[in-house]
Amino acid sequence: MSMLSIGTSGLNAAQVALNVASNNIANVNTPGYSRQEVLLGSRFAYGGLDNGIGVAVTGVRRIADNYLNTQLWSSGSATGFYRTQSQYLNTTEKMFGSDALSITKGLDGLFAAFSAALESPESLAPRQQIISSAQSLANRFNQLSLNLSNQEKQLGDEMTSTIGEVNRYSSQVAALNKQIGELAAGGGNTSQLEDQRDEAIKALSELVDVQVNRQADGSVNLSLSQGQPLVLGNSAGSLTLTNQSLAVQMGTQSFPVEQTLRGSLGGLIDVRDNVLQPSRSELNDMALKLAQQINEQQAKGVDINDPRTQGKPLFTFDASDPAATLKISADFKAQDLAFGAAKLDASGNPLLDAAGHPVPEAGIGDNSNLQAIIALKENHYDAYGTLLGKLAVQSGQAQAEYDSSQKLQTEVQNKVNSVSGVNLDEEGVNIMQFAQAYQANAKVISTADQLFTTVLGMF
Structure with a gap:
C-alpha cells in the first residue's frame, strides 16, 4: 500500500x-x-x-452511563412527587390557618357572643349578635368547603393534563425506538436519537416512576413499578383515569394501576387521597357536630316568644355535605334563641302544658340553657386544631423531602454531566x-x- x-x-x-x-x-x-x-x-x-x-x-x-441515567430518572420521580405534594399541602395549610377562614376564630366569635348574652338573656341586641356570629361561622365553613372543591377541581384538571403528558412521552419513546432500530440497521449513528429518547424518559420519570429495560436491538421497554407496560418496543400503552381509578391500556389488554406511584402524578393522587378528601371529611364532621349539638341544646330550652315555645334549630344543613350547606335556619329570629331552661319529664324531654307549649323553669331572664350551650364550647376546638396541626406537619415534611430530593437530583445530574457533558x-x-x-x-x-x-x- x-x-x-x-x-x-x-x-x-x-x-x-x-x-x-x-x-x-x-x-x-x-x-x-x-x-x-x-x-x-x-x-x-x-x-x-x-x-x-x-x-x-x-x-x-x-x-453515556446508563447506571447514572437510571439514578437521575429515579431522583426525578422523587422530586416530582414531593414538589407537587408540597405545593398543594402548603396551599391547604395556609387556607385552613388564615384568620379570614379559621374555624377557631369563628368559634371564638360565636361563643363570645353567647357569653355576652349571659347578663341580659332577654335583650334582643346580644341575641342578634349571636345570630350574626353564627352566620359568620357558617360562612367560614362554606368558604373552606368551596376552596377545597376548587382545589379538588384544579387537582383533577392537573391529573388529566399529567396523564396526557405521560401518554405523549410514552408515544415519543416508542417512535424513537423505531427510528433508532431502523437507523442502526443501516449502520447509521443513533447518538442524537438516543439523546432525545433519554430526555423523553427523563421528562416522563418526573411525571411517573418508570422501570427501564434495555433490549439487545437498542430499544428500551418502559413499565410502571409493578410491571404495567407503558412502552414495548415500537408500541406505546395509554394511561387512563376512570372514576379515580388508573389503568394502562396496551392494545386490547387493560392493566389496573393499584400501587402507590411516584412522580408528580403520584403526588397528585397522594394529595387527593391523603390530604384533600380527609380534610373535607373532617371539616364536614366538625360542621355536623357543631350544628347538631347546638340544635339539640336549643331543643331543650324555651325561647322568649309569646307564647314561649321550644327552641327551634339554629342551624340547617344538608347531611351529605354539612360544611358546604351550613346556614342559619330560615326565618330564625333573635327571639327564637332558647336561653331559658324547660322542665323535663322522666325521659329528659321538655315537659309540655295542656296547649302543647314547654313549661319554663323560670322567667325570660333565665340563662340556664344558655350556660349549657356555652358549655359545648370545648368540644369544638380540638378537632380543628388537630387538623391544622396535621396539615402543618405534613407540609413541613413534604417541603423537607422536596429539598432533599432536589439536592440529590442536582448531585446526580452533575455526575451525569461529568461523564456525558461537553468539556470545552x-x-x-x-x-x-x-x-x-x-x-x-x-x-x-x-x-x-x-x-x-x-x-x-x-x-
Whole structure:
C-alpha cells in the first residue's frame, strides 16, 4: 500500500475526528446532549514487508452511563412527587390557618357572643349578635368547603393534563425506538436519537416512576413499578383515569394501576387521597357536630316568644355535605334563641302544658340553657386544631423531602454531566490534536506526490 493511500486514510480519519469534536463544541449548551468520541483502528496488511495500511474510523461512540441515567430518572420521580405534594399541602395549610377562614376564630366569635348574652338573656341586641356570629361561622365553613372543591377541581384538571403528558412521552419513546432500530440497521449513528429518547424518559420519570429495560436491538421497554407496560418496543400503552381509578391500556389488554406511584402524578393522587378528601371529611364532621349539638341544646330550652315555645334549630344543613350547606335556619329570629331552661319529664324531654307549649323553669331572664350551650364550647376546638396541626406537619415534611430530593437530583445530574457533558477545554485540545494530525497526513500525501513525480522524471 502506497504512502499516498496511507496518508489519505489518516487525512479522512482526522477529518472525521475534527467533525466530531466540532459537533461536541457546537452542542455544549444543548439540553440532554451526550458528547461523542471517534473510534479509530489500525488497518492491517498481510504482506511480509507491510507494517500497516493506514487508519480506519471504526465508529463514533456516544458517551453515556446508563447506571447514572437510571439514578437521575429515579431522583426525578422523587422530586416530582414531593414538589407537587408540597405545593398543594402548603396551599391547604395556609387556607385552613388564615384568620379570614379559621374555624377557631369563628368559634371564638360565636361563643363570645353567647357569653355576652349571659347578663341580659332577654335583650334582643346580644341575641342578634349571636345570630350574626353564627352566620359568620357558617360562612367560614362554606368558604373552606368551596376552596377545597376548587382545589379538588384544579387537582383533577392537573391529573388529566399529567396523564396526557405521560401518554405523549410514552408515544415519543416508542417512535424513537423505531427510528433508532431502523437507523442502526443501516449502520447509521443513533447518538442524537438516543439523546432525545433519554430526555423523553427523563421528562416522563418526573411525571411517573418508570422501570427501564434495555433490549439487545437498542430499544428500551418502559413499565410502571409493578410491571404495567407503558412502552414495548415500537408500541406505546395509554394511561387512563376512570372514576379515580388508573389503568394502562396496551392494545386490547387493560392493566389496573393499584400501587402507590411516584412522580408528580403520584403526588397528585397522594394529595387527593391523603390530604384533600380527609380534610373535607373532617371539616364536614366538625360542621355536623357543631350544628347538631347546638340544635339539640336549643331543643331543650324555651325561647322568649309569646307564647314561649321550644327552641327551634339554629342551624340547617344538608347531611351529605354539612360544611358546604351550613346556614342559619330560615326565618330564625333573635327571639327564637332558647336561653331559658324547660322542665323535663322522666325521659329528659321538655315537659309540655295542656296547649302543647314547654313549661319554663323560670322567667325570660333565665340563662340556664344558655350556660349549657356555652358549655359545648370545648368540644369544638380540638378537632380543628388537630387538623391544622396535621396539615402543618405534613407540609413541613413534604417541603423537607422536596429539598432533599432536589439536592440529590442536582448531585446526580452533575455526575451525569461529568461523564456525558461537553468539556470545552478537552474538546479544544482534541481540535488542536486532530488539526495537527490532519496537517501531518497532508504532508505525507504531499511527500508521496513528490516521490511519485521524481520517479516519473527518471524516464
